[in-house]
Amino acid sequence: MIHYILRKLLLAIPVLFGVTLIVFAVASAMPGDAVLAMITAEAPSSEQLIAMRRGELGLDQPVVQQYLHWLGQLLHGNFGRSFVSGRPVIDLIGERLPITLELMGVALLVAFLLGTALGLASALRQYGAADYGLTVAGLVGVSIPDFFLGLLLVYLFSLELRWFPSAGVRTQGGAFSWADHLRYLVLPAASLALFRTAIFMRYARAGMLDVLNQDYMRTARAKGLRPRLILLRHGLRNALIPLTTVFGLSLPTLFGGSVVVETIFQWPGIGLLFINAVVDRDSPVIMGYVLLTAVIVMAANLLTDLAYAVLDPRVSYG
C-alpha cells in the first residue's frame, strides 16, 4: 500500500514539471510583458528605460534561464505580481480562493447527495417509468450549458419570483450574516450543481444495478435479512465505491464551470479573477490561476486513486 502511494507520488513529479513548462510557455507567448504594462501605467516610455527595466526583471535573459528563475521563485511561494494592481498574485488568489471553494464545495455536495439518491431510486425501478424519466432528465442535465442554466435561474427566481438576488455575495451596507449570504449562494450553486447531479446519477444508477446482480445480494436475501438492511448495508455501501471516481472527474469541469458561473453572478472568486485577468492580459495572474487549478486537479486525482484503493480491496496496488 505504502509502495503504491509512493509510486503514485513519484509519477506525479514529472507531470507536475511538465505542467509548469506548459504554463510558462503560454505566458511567454502572451503579447506584452510586465515592463510594457508598468510603463504605460506610470511614465512616458523611452527605449532606454524599457531596456533598463527589463534588465532589472531579468526579462533580457535567455528563455531557459527565465523559466528556471520563475520555477525557483515558485518554490519559494512567489507567483509574481499582477500587472494591473501590482499586488502579489498569491495574495490575490489567496483572498478569493475560499469563496470559490465554498461555491464549488456546496455545488458538489448537493450534486452528490441529490444525484446519488436519484440514481438509486432509478436503479431500484429499472426499466420503470421513473427510471426512464430520470434517465432522460439526466441526459438533459448534461446538455444544458452552465451559463444558460444560470441565466434561466436568474430570470425565473430572481427577476420574476424575486426569491433570490441575481448577483454578488451579500447585501450591500448591512452587517454580514450567513442567512443573507446563503441566499446569494443558492442560484450560482444550483447552476453549477445540475450538470454534476446528472453525472452522479448516472454512476449511482450503474453502480447500484451492478451490485444488485451480485451473488452476495442473493445470499443476503436467501438468509432472510430484511430488505431494507440488504439494500443499505450490502447494496448502497458497495454501489457508492465507483462514485469516488466522479469526485475526481468533476473537479476539472467544476473549475471551468465556476469561471462561467462566477462571471454571470459576479461571484468574486478566482474564476472571476481569472477571466478579468484574461481580458486585461495580466499574465502573472493567468499563470497563477492555471497552475493552481492544475495542481488542485492533480492532487484530487491522486486522492481519488488512493481512496479507491482503500475502499475497494480488489484494486491491485501494482
Add this chain to the structure above:
Amino acid sequence: MAEAVSLPGVAAVPTRSLWGEAARRFRRHRLATAGLVVLLVLVLLCALAAWISPYGPNAINLRARSQPPSWAHWLGTDGTGRDIVARVLFGGQISLAVGIAAVSVSAAIGIAVGCIAGYFGGKADLILTSVIDMVLTFPRLVLIIAFVAVVGPGIFNTMLVIGLLSWPSTARLTRGEILSLRGSEFIQAAQALGSSSRVIIAEHVLPNILSPILVAVTLDVATVILLEASLSFLGLGAQPPTPSWGNMLRDARTLSILEGQPWLWLPPGLLIALTVLSVNAVGDGLRDALDPRHVQRGGPA
C-alpha cells in the same frame, strides 16, 4: 461485410452485415433515433439559412429595434433591429462548424498519437503518455481560455485551440484499446507475414477499435459545442457582429434584456441545449448499437 454465399442445394440465407445489425439496434433506441432526426433538421436549417431567412444576420433596421416576436420577425429583433431568426440560423452555422471542425482536428491527432503510443510502446509510449497526462491535468476550459488569451479571440482561433487541446482523451482511449489487442493472434499473424506497421495499424488494428472511438468522438462533439458556446459567451469566441449561439447569450447579461426581451436569449440557449442533447442521445445510441455487451433499453448506463 458479410456477403451472401450461394451453395448448391441450399436456399440463400438472408445474412445481416455487422453494420446492418448495428443500424438495427440503433433504430430500436428511440431517444437516439429522435436525436439523429433533430440533428439532421437543425443542420439542414442552419445550412440553408441564406435561403430560409429573408433577412441577413447583420442587416440593421433601426425602424424595427427591440421588437417582440411578430409575423414579420418570428423571434423578434435585437437592439439594432437585426432579425433573431436570421441570427440564430447563421449563428448555428458557426456553432456547428466549430464543433465539427474542432472535433475532426482532435480526433485525427488523438487517434494518430494513440496508435503510435499503443502500437509501438517503449520510449515513444512513455513520452506520449506523459504529454497526455500533462494536458489532461489542466481543466480543459481553463487551458483553452489561457491559450485564447495568447492567440486572440475569433472563430478560427477558437476552432484551432479547442481542436489542439482536446485530443488527449481520444489518444488515451485509442492507446488503451490498442494495448488490449496488441498481443492478439491475428496481429501476430499479420506481423509474421511481414506486413508493415502502417498496414497492420490501418487494416487490422483500427477497424477493430473503431466502435468505442466513434462513440467517444460523437460525445466529444457535444462537449466541444458547449466549450465553444462558453468561450463565445465569455467574449473570447466568435466576435460581434458575427453571430454564434454562445455570443448571442452575452446580451442577456444585462438584466433589462434578460427580463424584458427573453426572445433575444432563449432561442440560442435552447438550441445549444437541444443540439447537445441530440448529439449525446446519438452517442448513447451508438454505444448501445456498436457494443452488444452494453445493451440497455432506451437509456444510457
